[in-house]
Amino acid sequence: MTSDAEPRKAVGRGEKVRAAVHAATLAELVDKGYAALTVDNVAQRAGVHKTTVYRRWADRESLVVDALADHVAADIPVPDTGAVDTDLRELARSLVHTMTSPTGQAVLAAMLSDAARLPEIADARKRIFGDRLRRAEPVIARAVERGELPTDTDPGELLKTLAAPIYFRLLISAEPVDDSTAEHAAALALAAARGGVVRKG
Amino acid sequence: MTSDAEPRKAVGRGEKVRAAVHAATLAELVDKGYAALTVDNVAQRAGVHKTTVYRRWADRESLVVDALADHVAADIPVPDTGAVDTDLRELARSLVHTMTSPTGQAVLAAMLSDAARLPEIADARKRIFGDRLRRAEPVIARAVERGELPTDTDPGELLKTLAAPIYFRLLISAEPVDDSTAEHAAALALAAARGGVVRKG
The missing domain is CATH 1.10.357.10 (Tetracycline Repressor, domain 2)
Structure with missing residues (x-):
């Protein structure tokens, strides 16, 4: 049962991390603008380790693109x-x-x-x-x-x-x-x- | 005579420097964008010493504002x-x-x-x-x-x-x-x- 349940839990957590990182990215954009935005600051604001961010987004640019797309879609x-x-x-x-x-x-x-x-x-x-x-x-x-x-x-x-x-x-x-x-x-x-x-x- | 002629000559040179620095500022904006623009690069491109630039413009921002205004006015x-x-x-x-x-x-x-x-x-x-x-x-x-x-x-x-x-x-x-x-x-x-x-x- 654990082997079935775990991936589902992981997806749930992944979505939460994704939402938190997106929100932190937009908040950093609001406060500091794009030029001053760093993955470190986004990670800190989202309460996750920066390797967690880098595992999902290759770089700062894809992180910003993804957060913007998500925001405008809704x-x-x-x-x-x-x-x-x-x-x-x-x-x-x-x-x-x-x-x-x-x-x-x-x-x-x-x-x-x-x-x-x-x-x-x-x-x-x-x-x-x-x-x-x-x-x-x-x-x-x-x-x-x-x-x-x-x-x-x-x-x-x-x-x-x-x-x-x-x-x-x-x-x-x-x-x-x-x-x-x-x-x-x-x-x-x-x-x-x-x-x-x-x-x- | 020299004392009358000199200020006029100085104004003429000042205008040339101003035009060259404006042109260099716009060229740097075209090539590299605002974030990467430096007074050093502008001065080098205009063929003047950077102290010449700083004598006329307090900082990078006033230099850019002045060059933009001059460009759009014409x-x-x-x-x-x-x-x-x-x-x-x-x-x-x-x-x-x-x-x-x-x-x-x-x-x-x-x-x-x-x-x-x-x-x-x-x-x-x-x-x-x-x-x-x-x-x-x-x-x-x-x-x-x-x-x-x-x-x-x-x-x-x-x-x-x-x-x-x-x-x-x-x-x-x-x-x-x-x-x-x-x-x-x-x-x-x-x-x-x-x-x-x-x-x-």
């Missing part, structure tokens, strides 16, 4: 309010709330830090933001089905149009990002879709 | 084609060309690197992108005067709407950024303005 709820304007507004609000949280800002900063020179981080960023957009595409498909948007609306392009002004404020103009930013982004995306500017192909 | 020509759609398209194309050049990408990367944790760099970024937008505002004012856009169009907001999808592709989705990106950004900004989404106040 973050944005996909609304279904029955109307495209309220769906887009909710989606924009969720994005604003996620991206303005300390962890969201640290994740974004890490993706754009000198770490972005590493192909693994650049790939992860592309993949992660792609996934986030793809998960929200049903919102647009439902709006097209309800006849609220032109049938040739490109869901991915529309969602990028929604996200772009939020990221612009966060990263470039450094203006406040709040619910009114979300309202504006939703109105802009809707005007673009209705104006036929986000068509497929 | 970069985007403001079009005046007589029609808002071609003006916006030209503006978007110039932005695309600047931002996809090696120096443009290095400047952007530097602004968003771990250096962005420093208040001087964060302030410089805000100021630099603010200036770039403000210089292009006459384009929108002229379109409003010609009756091509609603009278309550907010020039700054419209220009941010134009810029946002370009930065989004560069920084987040990592898709190709080219003339068709510029066309799309211009069409989007125009649809937003005509849809009344970028109004003042």
